[in-house]
Amino acid sequence: xxxxxxxxxxxxxxxxxxxxxxxxxxxxxxxxxxxxxxxxxxxxxxxxxxxxxxxxxxxxxxxxxxxxxxxxxxxxxxxxxxxxxxxxxxxxxxxxxxxxxxxxxxxxxxxxxxxxxxxxxxxxxxxxxxxxxxxxxxxxxxxxxxxxxxxxxxxxxxxxxxxxxxxxxxxxxxxxxxxxxxxxxxxxxxxxxxxxxxxxxxxxxxxxxxxxxxxxxxxxxxxxxxxxxxxxxxxxxxxxxxxxxxxxxxxxxxxxxxxxxxxxxxxxxxxxxxxxxxxxxxxxxxxxxxxxxxxxxxxxxxxxxxxxxxxxxxxxxxxxxxxxxxxxxxxxxxxxxxxxxxxxxxxxxxxxxxxxxxxxxxxxxxxxxxx
Ligand SMILES: Nc1ncnc2c1ncn2[C@@H]1O[C@H](COP(=O)(O)OP(=O)(O)O)[C@@H](O)[C@H]1O
Ligand SMILES: [Mg+2]
Numbered sequence: 608x609x610x611x612x613x614x615x616x617x618x619x620x621x622x623x624x625x626x627x628x629x630x631x632x633x634x635x636x637x638x639x640x641x642x643x644x645x646x647x648x649x650x651x652x653x654x655x656x657x658x659x660x661x662x663x664x665x666x667x668x669x670x671x672x673x674x675x676x677x678x679x680x681x682x683x684x685x686x687x688x689x690x691x692x693x694x695x696x697x698x699x700x701x702x703x704x705x706x707x708x709x710x711x712x713x714x715x716x717x718x719x720x721x722x723x724x725x726x727x728x729x730x731x732x733x734x735x736x737x738x739x740x741x742x743x744x745x746x747x748x749x750x751x752x753x754x755x756x757x758x759x760x761x762x763x764x765x766x767x768x769x770x771x772x773x774x775x776x777x778x779x780x781x782x783x784x785x786x787x788x789x790x791x792x793x794x795x796x797x798x799x800x801x802x803x804x805x806x807x808x809x810x811x812x813x814x815x816x817x818x819x820x821x822x823x824x825x826x827x828x829x830x831x832x833x834x835x836x837x838x839x840x841x842x843x844x845x846x847x848x849x850x851x852x853x854x855x856x857x858x859x860x861x862x863x864x865x866x867x868x869x870x871x872x873x874x875x876x877x878x879x880x881x882x883x884x885x886x887x888x889x890x891x892x893x894x895x896x897x898x899x900x901x902x903x904x905x906x907x908x909x910x911x912x913x914x915x916x917x918x919x920x921x922x923x924x925x926x927x928x929x930x931x932x933x934x935x936x937x938x939x940x941x942x943x944x945x946x947x948x949x950x951x952x953x954x955x956x957x958x959x960x961x962x963x964x965x966x967x968x969x970x971x972x973x974x975x976x977x978x
Contacts, residue, residue, distance in 0.1 A: 611645045615689060615707040619651040619667050622716030623804050629668055631934035632713040638952040647705040649678055659704060678704060684732035709962045710735040713934060716801045720931040721747035734966035736958045737908040738930040745904045746930040749830045750798045756925055759903045761896050764924045765789055766832040771823040782815055785831040792834035795819050797826035803868045837918040841883050843897045844943040848907045848961055853894040854943035858883035879939055881946045889921055896925055906930060908961050911940045
């Protein structure tokens, strides 16, 4: 019998989406076929420690990680393995835990989805699911992402990037500049976060003052954006490397005034409509923009492309690409694929194939001039 593919599933992590990641990982682990895969679980704590042991995921879910072992991925190539860091007298030693063919980060937000982890995986020269360093970090940074979209002629909402230092120095000058973007409501957002953390919808000048201060708690760089009127939120799933495919479109119906943190994770009543009720011309346009954006940031594996649609004019704006979208079996990303004919298990298999394909391409790339 052919050797099983050895997969390391990484979950948890240092971001505010730690708990969401545990839920996504539970779904992924449940469908990794034991006939095909040998799976090692690695939980990452909120402090950034990598851990493994019996029932790693359950230990994390119960907040009971004391009995787990510290795990290390060496940063140099040629190991393709995880090691346990063992206490050895007064020192520490490494003992091999598992050889790994493919790393599957099921991590959302900073330190998982933003290119930092991907940098480590590149240094270690291992195959991994999802976008590389640049695709991940551009997907995470709302400021740079918008500039790349503008350069590629993909419609986005008018916006302004300001630094925390400018807000601290003269907030009224920032507000004056922001008001040139358009009429209220304006949105204030930290450039590098997710889950709507630090985001405010500002209906007035005083709201904007508060919104800027709030966003500046979470990042040095802050985006101010014109609010889209009669907004509908349309999402599409993208899958592939150099020839990405798109799913049908879905629509999110937030339970609150906008798709805030509470609406996403507290209420549990935000609705998903799949497929979204849209004229074919509009959904075609959305899918085409999604593919162009995906290629523009050199995305790989998967992304969920989130759009704003003005419900009166049908004007479409790309909001963001999430390179490691929510991945529970009831999340939008896999549900859109399900509605497009790909089961959750098939999707996970395909992501692993794409990771191996990308690694093969990397192996065919010279990193220096050969004599
Ligand atoms: N320009 C905008 N116009 C209308 N609604 C917006 C706008 N920007 C953000 N929102 C609302 O705020 C939510 C979160 O913003 P988003 O940019 O998607 O941040 P995150 O990366 O945290 O998901 C959106 O899903 C939407 O409900
Ligand atoms: Mg969003």
